[in-house]
Amino acid sequence: MNTDAPLHDGPLAGLKVLELGQLIAGPFAGKTLADFGATVIKVEPPGSGDPLRQWRMLHEGESVWWQVQSRNKQSITLDLREPADRALARRLAAESDVLIENFRPGLMEEWGLGYDTLAADNPGLIMLRISGYGQTGPYRDLPGFAVVAEAMGGLRHLMGEPGRPPVRAGVSLGDTLAALHGVIGVLLALQARQRTGRGQVVDVALYESVFNCMESLLPEYSAFGAVREPAGSALPGIAPSNAYRCADGQVVIGGNGDSIFKRLMSAIGREDLGQDPGLAGNAGRAARADELDAAITAWTVQRPVDEVLRLLQAVRVPVGRIYTARDIAEDPHYRARGMIESITTARGLALEVPGVVPKLSDTPGRLRSLAPALGEHNAAVLDALNRPPAESGKT
Known part of the structure; x- marks a missing residue:
């Protein structure tokens, strides 16, 4: 060389x-x-x-x-x-x-x-x-x-x-x-x-x-005999993290951080869930993932994608649209980053x-x-x- x-x-x-x-x-x-x-x-x-x-x-x-x-x-x-x-x-x-x-x-x-x-x-x-x-x-x-x-x-x-x-x-x-x-x-x-x-x-x-790149797949089987199964757009054991229907499309939301979860629940008008002691940590949220996904969907489905993005980004909740090639080509951040x-x-x-x-x-x-x-x-x-x-x- x-x-x-x-x-x-x-x-x-x-x-x-x-x-x-x-x-x-x-x-x-x-x-x-x-x-x-x-x-x-x-x-x-x-x-x-x-x-x-x-x-x-x-x-x-x-x-x-x-x-x-x-x-x-x-x-x-x-x-x-x-x-x-x-x-x-x-x-x-x-x-x-x-x-x-x-x-x-x-x-x-x-x-x-x-x-x-x-x-x-x-x-x-x-x-x-x-x-x-x-x-x-x-x-x-x-x-x-x-x-x-x-x-x-x-x-x-x-x-x-x-x-x-x-x-x-x-x-x-x-x-x-x-x-x-x-x-x-x-x-x-x-x-x-x-x-x-x-x-x-x-x-x-x-x-x-x-x-x-398969993360905890093998250790979970080794320790517990657990065989992870497909879960669609959700991330099993980590909640809430999923794709959610909107009035005109879909978004993905990662609300699984403890403080992020509270901000997300406040943004969707579900302070009761955000303040629930049983949901303060991931283990409790994972056990009630279906309930949380239903609450989030009830809010997102009434709003267009752009509104969901604007409201959740304003309170620093990770959220994004599901990009197509057209979305990528038109996105200013892609271009700003070269x-x-x-x-x-x-x-x-x-x-x-x-x-x-x-x-x-x-x-x-x-x-x-x-x-x-x-x-x-x-x-x-x-x-x-x-x-x-x-x-x-x-x-």
């Missing part, structure tokens, strides 16, 4: 990342590192490229999602099924700080690109490996997508209404949670390398990343995309370049390997 890189290029300026993954988990990790200044070289198969280029809504044949997932990256094309291109990938890994892959466990070894082989060339290499079930264990060879990881991790069972089939969130949470855990692992491994000089493998499983950025793609499409998080005060991440065309950086990257561009992978 080049520690002389200017800080204004981001805190990870000088870090070289080789991204071999595709679709969501591996590339989301690469995107996050790239947003903060890392040089990310994305390897794509010739001809088709990363399948994400064709996912969901397309503009002139290319996914608009691609502009988010692959911004700030360089694209080269290598066919990793071919020995000559695998040799090129090995040479690139020898010059990299981090390698990201999210293939099935064992495939990198079959290609001669396992960690032991790559570390022999580059002992400081950090290899982020993201898979459904991890690199070890009885399930390692099973195919694992986010949908399966969310189910195995315990999340899917809790999503939906009691007594009805579970639903999914509508986005690939298993992939993005795994990617974020992967980024944490890479940063930890970089810190360790500062002391030891050695790289290591960061082994991230999709299901474990989901499970890590969470909506405007770009124009290479095809001339004016597009708004998510900004960079987290927010760093001195070395913030930023959008430095648009998502690349397939193989756009073949010549530049392969020249750096002292190899004639004409011998690069075909686009």
